Amino acid sequence: MATHMPSGEKVVVKTMKPEKANTKRLKMEIMNLKLVSDGPNIIRFLDLVRDKKRDLAMIVFEYIKQPLPCAKLYARMKPDESVWYLYALLRALHFTHALGIMPLAVKPTNTLYNPKT
Secondary structure (H helix, E strand, O other), rough: EOOOOOOOOEEEEEOOOOHHHOOOOHHHHHHHHHHOOOOOOOOOOOEEEEOOOEEEEEEEEOOOOOOOOOHHHOOOOOOOHHHHHHHHHHHHHHHHEEEEEEEEOHHHOOOOOOOOO
């Protein structure tokens, strides 16, 4: 976790390995993140930061608090919570698919769920 200096918000930073920092794939990912950032149930993309000395690219996202690790959280879900979780996930997928974007890694460890929100 870090602080986004322009906004003062808590953020999460995804660091890309040097071999992926300057690729067409990263450029496509950033373009797609910008397109879907305002969609329903999608974590907002805030910024791309480059460290030229270490040849790294860092993608900055809004911070979302998840109360428990995925495995524990999903194991404790009640049936009605599972329905709402799937509904939120499907809304996000519908939004991305409508833009012609097909997320490649839709799996529980790549999703967040906070039962309080």
